[in-house]
Protein backbone atom coordinates (compact mmCIF):
# COMPACT_ATOMS: atom_id res chain seq x y z
CA UNK A 263 0.00 0.00 0.00
CA UNK A 264 1.63 3.23 -1.19
CA UNK A 265 0.84 6.86 -0.46
CA UNK A 266 -0.80 8.08 -3.69
CA UNK A 267 0.51 11.65 -3.40
CA UNK A 268 4.00 10.73 -2.16
CA UNK A 269 4.84 7.91 -4.58
CA UNK A 270 4.07 7.09 -8.21
CA UNK A 271 0.30 7.35 -7.69
CA UNK A 272 -0.37 9.79 -10.51
CA UNK A 273 1.73 7.72 -12.95
CA UNK A 274 -0.33 4.64 -12.06
CA UNK A 275 -3.51 6.66 -12.56
CA UNK A 276 -2.22 7.88 -15.93
CA UNK A 277 -1.52 4.29 -17.04
CA UNK A 278 -4.98 3.08 -15.95
CA UNK A 279 -6.80 6.00 -17.58
CA UNK A 280 -4.98 5.47 -20.88
CA UNK A 281 -7.54 2.71 -21.54
CA UNK A 282 -11.34 3.19 -21.48
CA UNK A 283 -12.03 3.29 -17.74
CA UNK A 284 -14.98 3.19 -15.37
CA UNK A 285 -14.42 5.23 -12.21
CA UNK A 286 -16.19 4.01 -9.06
CA UNK A 287 -16.56 5.74 -5.72
CA UNK A 288 -17.93 4.78 -2.36
CA UNK A 289 -19.95 7.66 -0.83
CA UNK A 290 -19.65 8.07 2.98
CA UNK A 291 -16.11 8.86 4.08
CA UNK A 292 -14.96 8.98 0.44
CA UNK A 293 -16.94 11.67 -1.40
CA UNK A 294 -18.65 13.02 1.72
CA UNK A 295 -16.89 13.58 5.04
CA UNK A 296 -18.02 11.30 7.89
CA UNK A 297 -20.48 13.19 10.07
CA UNK A 298 -22.05 12.28 13.39
CA UNK A 299 -25.54 12.22 11.91
CA UNK A 300 -25.52 10.14 8.68
CA UNK A 301 -28.65 12.02 7.68
CA UNK A 302 -26.79 15.25 6.90
CA UNK A 303 -23.96 13.78 4.77
CA UNK A 304 -23.59 15.43 1.36
CA UNK A 305 -20.86 15.80 -1.26
CA UNK A 306 -18.99 19.07 -0.69
CA UNK A 307 -19.42 21.54 -3.58
CA UNK A 308 -15.76 21.49 -4.79
CA UNK A 309 -16.01 17.69 -5.19
CA UNK A 310 -19.51 17.75 -6.73
CA UNK A 311 -18.37 20.33 -9.30
CA UNK A 312 -15.42 18.18 -10.36
CA UNK A 313 -17.54 15.01 -10.45
CA UNK A 314 -19.97 16.76 -12.81
CA UNK A 315 -17.05 17.41 -15.15
CA UNK A 316 -15.66 13.88 -14.66
CA UNK A 317 -19.01 12.27 -15.54
CA UNK A 318 -18.81 13.99 -18.95
CA UNK A 319 -15.43 12.37 -19.65
CA UNK A 320 -16.00 8.77 -18.51
CA UNK A 321 -18.64 6.54 -16.91
CA UNK A 322 -18.80 7.16 -13.15
CA UNK A 323 -20.37 4.75 -10.64
CA UNK A 324 -21.34 5.30 -7.02
CA UNK A 325 -21.40 2.07 -5.02
CA UNK A 326 -22.72 2.80 -1.54
CA UNK A 327 -23.98 0.94 1.50
CA UNK A 328 -26.95 3.31 1.56
CA UNK A 329 -30.10 2.62 -0.45
CA UNK A 330 -30.14 4.17 -3.93
CA UNK A 331 -33.00 6.47 -2.97
CA UNK A 332 -31.03 7.75 0.01
CA UNK A 333 -27.66 8.27 -1.67
CA UNK A 334 -28.87 9.77 -4.95
CA UNK A 335 -30.09 13.01 -3.38
CA UNK A 336 -26.79 13.54 -1.54
CA UNK A 337 -24.47 13.28 -4.55
CA UNK A 338 -24.79 16.74 -6.13
CA UNK A 339 -24.11 15.32 -9.60
CA UNK A 340 -25.51 12.68 -11.96
CA UNK A 341 -23.33 9.57 -12.28
CA UNK A 342 -24.01 6.96 -14.95
CA UNK A 343 -24.58 4.25 -12.32
CA UNK A 344 -25.76 4.26 -8.71
CA UNK A 345 -25.63 0.96 -6.83
CA UNK A 346 -26.94 0.69 -3.26
CA UNK A 347 -27.00 -1.77 -0.36
CA UNK A 348 -23.27 -2.66 -0.66
CA UNK A 349 -23.75 -3.94 -4.22
CA UNK A 350 -27.11 -5.69 -3.82
CA UNK A 351 -29.37 -2.96 -5.20
CA UNK A 352 -29.62 -1.51 -8.70
CA UNK A 353 -27.35 -3.65 -10.85
CA UNK A 354 -28.67 -3.68 -14.41
CA UNK A 355 -31.09 -6.56 -14.80
CA UNK A 356 -30.44 -8.27 -11.47
CA UNK A 357 -31.26 -8.74 -7.88
CA UNK A 358 -33.84 -6.01 -7.28
CA UNK A 359 -36.44 -8.61 -6.59
CA UNK A 360 -34.45 -10.66 -4.09
CA UNK A 361 -36.83 -11.94 -1.46
CA UNK A 362 -35.40 -13.34 1.68
CA UNK A 363 -37.52 -14.82 4.43
CA UNK A 364 -34.54 -14.50 6.73
CA UNK A 365 -34.48 -10.72 6.28
CA UNK A 366 -38.17 -10.60 7.18
CA UNK A 367 -37.55 -12.60 10.35
CA UNK A 368 -34.59 -10.39 11.19
CA UNK A 369 -36.67 -7.26 10.61
CA UNK A 370 -39.24 -8.54 13.07
CA UNK A 371 -36.58 -9.33 15.67
CA UNK A 372 -34.82 -5.98 15.27
CA UNK A 373 -37.97 -3.89 15.59
CA UNK A 374 -39.21 -5.89 18.57
CA UNK A 375 -36.03 -4.73 20.38
CA UNK A 376 -36.14 -1.14 19.10
CA UNK A 377 -36.70 0.41 22.51
CA UNK A 378 -33.68 -1.31 24.11
CA UNK A 379 -31.54 -0.34 21.13
CA UNK A 380 -32.59 3.29 21.44
CA UNK A 381 -31.48 3.26 25.08
CA UNK A 382 -28.07 1.87 24.04
CA UNK A 383 -27.73 4.57 21.35
CA UNK A 384 -28.08 2.13 18.44
CA UNK A 385 -29.72 3.61 15.37
CA UNK A 386 -31.58 1.24 13.02
CA UNK A 387 -31.39 1.83 9.27
CA UNK A 388 -33.69 -0.44 7.25
CA UNK A 389 -32.61 -0.38 3.60
CA UNK A 390 -34.84 -3.16 2.34
CA UNK A 391 -32.12 -5.51 1.10
CA UNK A 392 -29.90 -4.82 4.09
CA UNK A 393 -29.87 -3.37 7.59
CA UNK A 394 -27.30 -1.06 9.10
CA UNK A 395 -27.14 -0.88 12.88
CA UNK A 396 -25.19 2.27 13.75
CA UNK A 397 -23.61 2.74 17.15
CA UNK A 398 -21.66 5.95 16.48
CA UNK A 399 -24.12 7.81 18.73
CA UNK A 400 -23.64 5.35 21.57
CA UNK A 401 -21.81 6.45 24.70
CA UNK A 402 -21.38 2.80 25.64
CA UNK A 403 -19.81 1.25 22.57
CA UNK A 404 -19.00 -2.20 23.90
CA UNK A 405 -22.46 -2.94 25.39
CA UNK A 406 -24.02 -1.67 22.14
CA UNK A 407 -21.83 -3.98 20.05
CA UNK A 408 -22.52 -6.94 22.36
CA UNK A 409 -26.25 -6.29 22.12
CA UNK A 410 -26.07 -6.23 18.31
CA UNK A 411 -24.08 -9.48 18.29
CA UNK A 412 -26.65 -11.21 20.49
CA UNK A 413 -29.48 -9.84 18.36
CA UNK A 414 -27.94 -11.23 15.17
CA UNK A 415 -26.70 -14.53 16.62
CA UNK A 416 -29.65 -16.65 15.39
CA UNK A 417 -29.03 -15.43 11.82
CA UNK A 418 -25.26 -15.81 11.77
CA UNK A 419 -25.31 -18.72 9.30
CA UNK A 420 -28.06 -17.43 7.02
CA UNK A 421 -27.22 -13.77 6.42
CA UNK A 422 -24.07 -11.87 5.49
CA UNK A 423 -22.92 -9.86 8.52
CA UNK A 424 -20.03 -7.41 8.17
CA UNK A 425 -18.67 -4.48 10.13
CA UNK A 426 -17.78 -0.94 9.22
CA UNK A 427 -17.01 2.31 11.01
CA UNK A 428 -19.33 2.26 14.04
CA UNK A 429 -21.79 0.11 12.15
CA UNK A 430 -22.77 -3.53 11.76
CA UNK A 431 -24.31 -4.36 8.39
CA UNK A 432 -26.55 -7.33 7.66
CA UNK A 433 -27.40 -8.27 4.09
CA UNK A 434 -29.03 -11.07 2.16
CA UNK A 435 -26.52 -13.89 1.87
CA UNK A 436 -25.36 -14.44 -1.70
CA UNK A 437 -26.23 -10.89 -2.80
CA UNK A 438 -23.51 -9.24 -4.93
CA UNK A 439 -20.88 -7.35 -2.95
CA UNK A 440 -19.15 -4.17 -4.13
CA UNK A 441 -16.59 -6.12 -6.16
CA UNK A 442 -19.26 -8.15 -7.97
CA UNK A 443 -21.16 -4.92 -8.60
CA UNK A 444 -18.14 -3.17 -10.12
CA UNK A 445 -17.40 -6.17 -12.34
CA UNK A 446 -21.01 -6.17 -13.59
CA UNK A 447 -20.88 -2.43 -14.32
CA UNK A 448 -17.60 -2.84 -16.16
CA UNK A 449 -19.21 -5.42 -18.40
CA UNK A 450 -22.34 -3.27 -18.83
CA UNK A 451 -20.34 -0.19 -19.81
CA UNK A 452 -17.83 -2.03 -22.02
CA UNK A 453 -14.88 -0.37 -20.31
CA UNK A 454 -11.49 -2.11 -20.13
CA UNK A 455 -10.41 -1.08 -16.65
CA UNK A 456 -11.58 0.51 -13.43
CA UNK A 457 -10.47 2.93 -10.77
CA UNK A 458 -12.14 2.51 -7.38
CA UNK A 459 -11.89 4.69 -4.28
CA UNK A 460 -13.34 3.72 -0.91
CA UNK A 461 -12.63 4.03 2.79
CA UNK A 462 -14.14 1.10 4.65
CA UNK A 463 -14.46 -2.63 5.22
CA UNK A 464 -17.01 -3.26 2.44
CA UNK A 465 -14.71 -1.51 -0.07
CA UNK A 466 -12.06 -4.13 0.71
CA UNK A 467 -14.03 -6.63 -1.43
CA UNK A 468 -13.07 -4.46 -4.42
CA UNK A 469 -9.50 -3.94 -3.23
CA UNK A 470 -9.02 -7.68 -2.73
CA UNK A 471 -10.63 -8.73 -6.00
CA UNK A 472 -9.20 -6.06 -8.33
CA UNK A 473 -6.97 -7.34 -11.14
CA UNK A 474 -3.65 -5.55 -11.65
CA UNK A 475 -5.13 -3.55 -14.55
CA UNK A 476 -7.40 -1.67 -12.10
CA UNK A 477 -6.30 1.06 -9.72
CA UNK A 478 -7.58 1.00 -6.14
CA UNK A 479 -7.20 3.72 -3.52
CA UNK A 480 -8.23 3.66 0.13
CA UNK A 481 -9.10 6.90 1.91
CA UNK A 482 -7.99 7.43 5.51
CA UNK A 483 -4.28 6.68 5.78
CA UNK A 484 -2.27 3.49 5.69
CA UNK A 485 -4.18 0.46 6.97
CA UNK A 486 -1.82 -2.51 7.42
CA UNK A 487 -4.23 -5.24 6.30
CA UNK A 488 -5.86 -3.28 3.47
CA UNK A 489 -5.58 -4.76 -0.03
CA UNK A 490 -5.84 -1.37 -1.77
CA UNK A 491 -2.89 -0.47 -4.02
CA UNK A 492 -2.67 3.14 -2.79
CA UNK A 493 -3.98 5.29 0.03
CA UNK A 494 -4.61 8.97 0.62
CA UNK A 495 -4.44 10.34 4.15
CA UNK A 496 -7.87 11.89 4.44
CA UNK A 497 -11.22 12.55 2.80
CA UNK A 498 -10.17 16.18 2.27
CA UNK A 499 -7.56 14.95 -0.27
CA UNK A 500 -10.15 13.26 -2.49
CA UNK A 501 -10.81 16.56 -4.26
CA UNK A 502 -7.16 16.63 -5.43
CA UNK A 503 -7.41 13.03 -6.56
CA UNK A 504 -10.45 13.82 -8.71
CA UNK A 505 -8.63 16.88 -10.08
CA UNK A 506 -5.80 14.54 -11.18
CA UNK A 507 -8.37 12.37 -12.99
CA UNK A 508 -9.82 15.44 -14.73
CA UNK A 509 -6.39 16.70 -15.78
CA UNK A 510 -5.38 13.30 -17.20
CA UNK A 511 -8.69 12.56 -18.93
CA UNK A 512 -8.84 16.03 -20.45
CA UNK A 513 -5.38 15.43 -21.84
CA UNK A 514 -6.48 12.08 -23.27
CA UNK A 515 -9.76 13.50 -24.59
CA UNK A 516 -11.73 10.39 -23.57
CA UNK A 517 -15.45 10.15 -23.99
CA UNK A 518 -17.59 7.80 -21.88
Ligand SMILES: [Mg+2]
Pocket residue numbers: 288289290291292460461462
Ligand atom coordinates in the same frame (compact mmCIF):
# COMPACT_ATOMS: atom_id res chain seq x y z
MG1 LIG B 1 -17.51 4.61 3.13
